[in-house]
Amino acid sequence: xxxxxxxxxxxxxxxxxxxxxxxxxxxxxxxxxxxxxxxxxxxxxxxxxxxxxxxxxxxxxxxxxxxxxxxxxxxxxxxxxxxxxxxxxxxxxxxxxxxxxxxxxxxxxxxxxxxxxxxxxxxxxxxxxxxxxxxxxxxxxxxxxxxxxxxxxxxxxxxxxxxxxxxxxxxxxxxxxxxxxxxxxxxxxxxxxxxxxxxxxxxxxxxxxxxxxxxxxxxxxxxxxxxxxxxxxxxxxxxxxxxxxxxxxxxxxxxxxxxxxxxxxxxxxxxxxxxxxxxxxxxxxxxxxxxxxxxxxxxxxxxxxxxxxxxxxxxxxxxxxxxxxxxxxxxxxxxxxxxxxxxxxxxxxxxxxxxxxxxxxxxxxxxxxxxxxxxxxxxxxxxxxxxxxxxxxxxxxxxxxxxxxxxxxxxxxxxxxxxxxxxxxxxxxxxxxxxxxxxxxxxxxxxxxxxx
Numbered sequence: 001x002x003x004x005x006x007x008x009x010x011x012x013x014x015x016x017x018x019x020x021x022x023x024x025x026x027x028x029x030x031x032x033x034x035x036x037x038x039x040x041x042x043x044x045x046x047x048x049x050x051x052x053x054x055x056x057x058x059x060x061x062x063x064x065x066x067x068x069x070x071x072x073x074x075x076x077x078x079x080x081x082x083x084x085x086x087x088x089x090x091x092x093x094x095x096x097x098x099x100x101x102x103x104x105x106x107x108x109x110x111x112x113x114x115x116x117x118x119x120x121x122x123x124x125x126x127x128x129x130x131x132x133x134x135x136x137x138x139x140x141x142x143x144x145x146x147x148x149x150x151x152x153x154x155x156x157x158x159x160x161x162x163x164x165x166x167x168x169x170x171x172x173x174x175x176x177x178x179x180x181x182x183x184x185x186x187x188x189x190x191x192x193x194x195x196x197x198x199x200x201x202x203x204x205x206x207x208x209x210x211x212x213x214x215x216x217x218x219x220x221x222x223x224x225x226x227x228x229x230x231x232x233x234x235x236x237x238x239x240x241x242x243x244x245x246x247x248x249x250x251x252x253x254x255x256x257x258x259x260x261x262x263x264x265x266x267x268x269x270x271x272x273x274x275x276x277x278x279x280x281x282x283x284x285x286x287x288x289x290x291x292x293x294x295x296x297x298x299x300x301x302x303x304x305x306x307x308x309x310x311x312x313x314x315x316x317x318x319x320x321x322x323x324x325x326x327x328x329x330x331x332x333x334x335x336x337x338x339x340x341x342x343x344x345x346x347x348x349x350x351x352x353x354x355x356x357x358x359x360x361x362x363x364x365x366x367x368x369x370x371x372x373x374x375x376x377x378x379x380x381x382x383x384x385x386x387x388x389x390x391x392x393x394x395x396x397x398x399x400x401x402x403x404x405x406x407x408x409x410x411x412x413x414x415x416x417x418x419x420x421x422x423x424x425x426x427x428x429x430x431x432x433x434x435x436x437x438x439x440x441x442x443x444x445x446x447x448x449x450x451x452x
Contacts, residue, residue: 009057011054011068012057012068012071015050015054019233019234022046022233023230025042026043026230036229037299037410037414039229040232040410041410043228043229043232044232044410047233047236047237047240048240051069051237051239051241054237054241055069055237055240055241067241069241070238072234073238075230076232076234076238079224079230080402082224082227083224083389084399086221086224087386087389087393088181089217090217090221091390092173092182092184092185093210093213093214094214095186095372098189098333099192100196100207100210111321111325111326111435112329114435115329115431116329116334118427118430118431119329119333119374119424120334122273122340124340124370124371125269126269126337126339126341126370127339127340127344127371128363129265129340129341130340130348131344133260133264134344134348137257139254139345139349140250140348140353140401140404142250143247143250143352143404144247145353145354145400163179164180165180165183169181178390178394179368179369179372182372182373186372192206221382221386224382228382231403232407232409235403235406235407236407254349255411255412258342258412258415259412261345262415262416265337265341265419266419266422270336270419273426273430277430279430280443284316284425284426284443287315287447288311289311291304291307291425295417295420295421295422296414299413299417301330302331304421305328308425309323309327311425312326312428315442316429316442317440318429318439319432319437322437323428323432326424326427327424327428330420330421330423330424331424334423334427335374335384335387336419337384337416337417338383338384338387338416338417338420339373339374340374342387343370343387343388343390343392344366344391346391346392346402347388347392347397349401350398350401351395354398354401356397365395366391366395373391384412385402388402
């Protein structure tokens with residue numbers, strides 16, 4: 001049973017010892033409250049070192065010759081399985097929670113609808129941008145995925161559409177396709193909203209149960225995401241050991257494409273949209289810069305939320321009620337980069353790496369998936385990884401594609417978070433202007449420090 005893991009060479013013995021030491025080090029840094037991103041970078045760096053030093057040593061596993069580092073790869077594979085484990089219950093409970101909570105808010109429906117529109121439309125456009133930026137240079141085509149027998153069945157368009165609607169929700173919940181689960185969640189949400197207008201006491205118990213279950217699933221998700229540094233170590237060690245500097249070069253290309261796509265989205269979607277609606281992008285950047293800077297350094301939309309609201313209200317002239325509504329909603333629904341650009345780039349990269357063709361149907365399906373999932377899962381930890389998992393599974397792509405790029409995720413997450421928070425700020429400005437609750441005197445005044 002454990003034939004592949006026998007210590008039959010001194011290199012394998014050193015590998016096991018080093019792996020134990022790395023696991024202990026990452027665990028220790030967690031106990032010392034070191035920032036999560038830094039812990040992931042530590043795992044990535046150590047993975048590169050181990051891959052370069054021990055990756056050339058070969059061994060036989062299941063009749064195939066591979067690097068000895070393949071023996072520690074299951075650590076990362078367990079992580080991917082755990083991600084798959086939480087996706088379906090997380091999506092279902094989050095979709096229902098998001099819609100039912102929006103309906104119960106005391107804010108004006110017009111503000112809510114406008115906020116949803118701007119957050120979701122910019123996320124959808126972000127997905128299109130990410131797709132194009134990754135598709136043109138055929139990102140991922142030079143990644144080495146190792147031996148694989150993965151095949152993807154091409155379905156007629158009518159079967160794809162019919163597949164959106166589950167004929168057995170129990171089977172859908174037990175499968176890997178997420179869209180049928182989202183559709184079921186939408187039907188349940190609408191039914192709750194309709195019934196609430198007639199007999200709210202009949203739905204209160206279910207809504208409370210769903211919210212409680214969602215809280216539990218989010219906690220499970222946090223537990224899984226905490227394993228990321230350990231998985232990153234094995235992913236990076238295996239990737240570098242298998243293909244050396246070519247993998248690092250491809251990861252560098254991926255980072256460049258991600259930042260290019262985010263810069264394009266920032267300039268031509270977020271800032272241009274403000275300009276077209278009569279709001280100076282320069283003034284916006286001057287007033288909203290504290291939130292953007294904190295987002296880039298903290299890599300947390302939630303952690304940035306108080307500064308986001310204060311920057312909108314005190315510095316940019318957005319009314320207090322609009323700022324207090326758009327800010328929290330934007331931290332939970334619609335993430336321009338994490339929910340749009342990133343999963344689209346990962347989808348194209350994965351398809352190219354595994355030799356799978358993506359056509360017009362897949363592109364349209366990608367836009368639908370990113371838009372709907374941006375409602376249901378944007379407020380959870382590790383949103384980018386979860387969003388990518390949802391898109392990959394919905395498009396019938398191997399979720400192992402996440403493993404190809406997760407090692408450098410902290411380098412991407414800084415830009416992603418800033419684009420997410422900027423999207424919230426843009427939505428707040430547009431909603432406030434349309435509601436005539438944007439004070440241009442405050443916006444055009446000299447920037448002042450935030451009140452503390």
